[in-house]
Amino acid sequence: MPSSPRTGRLRRGLLAGLVAASVAVPVSGMARPEAVPAPAPAARNPLGTAAPAALAERYAATRTDIVAAERAAAGHGDRVRAAALHEMAGPARTFLTFDGRDGGRSAEVFGDLARAERIAVLVPGAGIGLDHYWRLRDGSRALLRELGGRSAVIAWLGYPTPDTVSVGSVTPDRAIAAAPGLVDFTHELERLKPDARTALLCHSYGTVVCARAAHGVRAADIVLYGSPGTGYPDAAALRTGATVWAGRADGDWIADVPHVRLRLPFLELGFGTDPVSPRFGARIFAAGDGGHGDYLKSGSEPLRNIARIVAGRAGSEPTRGERHA
Template sequence: MRRFARTLAAVALATTVVTGTAGWASGNTQRAVTGPPPGSAEWRADGTLGRPLPDPGRATAAHVGRFFAGLSAEQRQALLERHPSVVGNLDGVPLELRYRANARALRASTDPRYAGLAASGRQILAFDPRGRGQVAEVFGDLRAARHVSVVVPGSDIDAGTFDRRRDVYGTPAGMARSLYAETGPGNAVIAWAGYTTPVGLGLDAATGGLAEAGAERLTRFTAGLAADGLPAPAVFCHSYGSVVCGLAASGLGATDLVVLGSPGMRADDVADLHTGARVWAAKDDTDWIDDVPHVEVAGLGHGADPAGEDFGALRVPAKDAEGHTGYFAPGTDSLRAFAAVAEGVSR
């Protein structure tokens, strides 16, 4: 009888996630952008090298890396010019080539949302204009970095809100830029908005469908970093992004996994993540995420609170942070702690 009562209570709590009584209101249902980069059909049909090019939908990042390592500079440049969208988004392609390919694709775009991303000096590691648009940008010298961090954002993030001026530290570019400024030489930070995020706080935000698609893309992305010879990253996951990271945890190859303002990671505890990374959690007292039920019933909700004692994560101080998007604000104890993790000081 007690178990039945607990189940009913959990269902009621999960229902509030969708009805809005816990702060999660309505949102627009999204269809995840998945699969190989745009232009892949033309890439597959390209026979100019006299041999097949790696299939963007099947080749591993390691295979792609080996393929490009065997090409001459002229052959690489020719592929970039013919297929900038594939070269710029194919995990395993050397990062310098991806920067140039994405700069080319952005200059060719007529969509005003991307005008700022095309500015000279920006290091765009991924640019996929499909759907609401997906972007990854590098802050710092990634090739020379001893420590690499990846920032994974939550809901309402796409190419148009990647680096908006409003609520700066709730954007991937704002979070990554702030972390990079707080860390010392030898660090690089990647703002990764490489998945379809929920819009609003409705059913998409309360369920794991978009997170599952995002986890697959994030795992492939970090495999691409490894294939390019870059250091294993520390991964910082905000809000719904922590759901993505929880599902991807076992395949990220990360040194550290840091979640902030998390609704849950679809895991009961750290052991349930099946990762060798050190797991950290931050939640400030003014974050509305604390009002969201930390349950998972019939696919609704995301499970245990990573900042709870029973979860087993290392706690990140967050007394200075304000609200749901204040963790990366300059001068906060949370940002200082994040920088220590990023620099490997706390390992």
């Protein structure tokens, strides 16, 4: 069947974006975060318990890894990375895992994981790394304040996120590589906190990661926001027992990204169906009128609704023909 004029325009738009990204990659390549050296973290056994003493011991040990990475970054002459790591190594910060190599991986806990009855795992999208970690940190803190007591938020930077304007941001390769790690992480959380209610909160390219992991993760809810698509035609294709939610703010530029999926001989481009479209079949939550980076902004409508989902208090009354939190 021949493609419609609208589909043709979308395809051309996506291909134009790819060309622009391809030009940008060589220019930015010399400053790649992966170029900053860091030592391997010390080998540790999996946590056997989420008791306060065990967590405190893990947090202290992981802080040692961060300090070692800070020294390596300073020795390399990267003041930005060294400053970011210095802040991350502060005595009040609590990391379950940290690896400064290859751009950095980490899982930071906000709140009291030992006593948490509900846990939100934040999976970030493109452009988030150790050098811009404050974006993930600020959103995590805002969500924790909204959730209140007996809650924990975990910022899971478990993969090298692509640059916002890059070939990587319109292909599934990094999501495919990241998904097994996310699955393993949720299984570990379930083992440590079997009675806690866990939700995956997935932003932008992070929604592609969560979709790839959905069939294996342990979570009550998977929340997709600011999504370019997931790579799947509908929520049922994720093969998950979790409730799948989707939201997009009125001012989010991601709405202009073509929701197509092109299979080329050596490359797959785009992520297909818009998760907030009726045919995707997710439960829709109201996400306000902010921009792409405003979903976890203090006092915002999407933050309140996402917190309600995490807490298991989201309603299902239809609004304007869609189901909202």
